Amino acid sequence: MAKVHDLIQELYDAGYHPAQTIRRSMQRTQKPAVGLFPLFLPEELVYAAGFLPVGLWGGVSGFSHADKYLQSFCCSIMRANMELAMLGSYDVLRAILIPSQCDTLKCMCENMKVALPHVPILGVTIPHNRTLSGAHEQLLSEFSYLSDALKALQDPSATPISLQKAIAIYEKYRATMMDFIQTVPDYLQTINAKTRHYLIKAAYYMDKEEYTETLSALLSELKKQPKEDFHGTRMVATGIMIDSESVLDLLVELEIAIVDDLLCQESLQFRTKTRESGSPASKLAYRFLDLQAASVLYEPKKPRGTLLADMAISHGADAVLFCLTKFCDPEAFDQPLVQKDLSERGVTMLSIEIDQHVDSVEQLRTRIQGFLETKL
């Protein structure tokens, strides 16, 4: 068990201290880092071009600069990213990629060019209506532009690899992550909600091969241990993210474990498999087109509620935890639809607001504790 705890600690620290982890990863790989904004981007293209892709999911507390470009009703991830950019934290990056998946992201792409003129900002236009045949073509065209732009930023000593190889590395990472997701429910004492989150988050700051290797070693050791009893509350989380330390601490304190998720920052990044046929770029395009159950994606049939109900029932979960990122319109629009679908299947839903910068969680504590007292 000591080895399990050591490996957990290693990954937990990597996820908990992003700046430190990125510096170490750059040193180990000798690759320049490229930042990737939420929510979904073709990370394999960046990896293939010989860069270290790192996730930029906010995290700073307190804003003194970001308001120059963003209103206070923008989500905390974007405000934090702007603040970090203006504080110089992103100066180490060779470039920053920003997708067009919501209105704030579209504005961010332009604002960042002004706020951070010394770091190239590469906007990536993701087709919103993914049901049109042109969506595939547009993605191929975007990937081509992105590959060229990344190539122009390479050092002479860069060591690019083929996109096919990068996809293979990421497929292995995705399979390992799904193994982790499926293994966690058997070890909910060892991997509580907070540990689960930071272990997954570590992947944003480490080289994918190194991360996959470490996580595989952890899974191998963990599976040697007897399965654990858990007498707390099991929930399936959904939303953009659950990345608020005070909220995670509260979940642990109230003995709420996350048994599965449809969170953009977590399993939605690796849940969709790459198709087996087609060119590497086409495979990558279809990974976007095949993505499901994120509020920012156009989905005429809105499968999110049904998928969540299936997951909650198959895991024997007590409830679905809807993590509504503060000021996120796409999430707010999805919420009643998800609630209706869950209700029809007899699955209870607890909705909480996620703000990365919550200092006081007392009202949230009342809401969650009240839910546990009355609903379960």
Add this chain to the structure above:
Amino acid sequence: MFLGIDIGSSSSKAVLLDEEKNILAAEVYPLGTGTRGVQEVLQLAFAATKRSPDSVLYTVATGYGRMNYKGADKQITEISCHAKGMRFLQPDVRTIIDIGGQDTKVIRLDESGGIENFVMNDKCAAGTGRFLEVMARVLDCHISDLSALAGKGQNPVPISNMCTVFAESEVISHLSNNVSLENVASGAVLSIAKRVSGMAKRLGAVPRVMMTGGGSLNHSLVAAISEQLELAIDVPANPQVIGALGAAVFAHTLYQKQS
């Protein structure tokens, strides 16, 4: 004796019950969590019973400051406690609207008194007692006089901002445009009534509706919410202590179970 203590954001409440669930004391002190309010209200309660604190067999704490009260055997949310306390007094209650200093909650009960569902405001102070406090300050009246002032308003001025900070600016703007204090007060009360009734409609309020918490001391507010909901709303004799009463009832039950 069984103690229920409700440590709110702006007041502390204590209720003591005897073994037969008779109310021995029900006290309110206008200071909340993190202040001497807890000691003061306990002193008042024990003084009223003329019994020693040592005779308390079980204590349940509720309210915003419940986690910090070291003397509690158990902490239970004010959602469960208001439901328990109100049901204890009025078994036919089906919807409870609790407007506290920092939280507003609407709780729907089933016929057997179980909680079917609840909604509460988020971190924002809109629709809470804090909103009323801020409005009273801007209107230069004591919060206890706000109800009477609002009752005199013939043409409530609309307060469109739900954010308390922005609403304060809006009220100042109305006052500087010579809108009467009464009409501004009436508008402020109507604004909070709309927000709270919106929450109640979302939950599906069913009669009998009762209001608890400090907000229910504002009769103009109760009337405005009733009008918005198109449902009669009753207020118990001492609405601020309902959470503490529920906590004391829980304390009684939990002690019986334990022993």
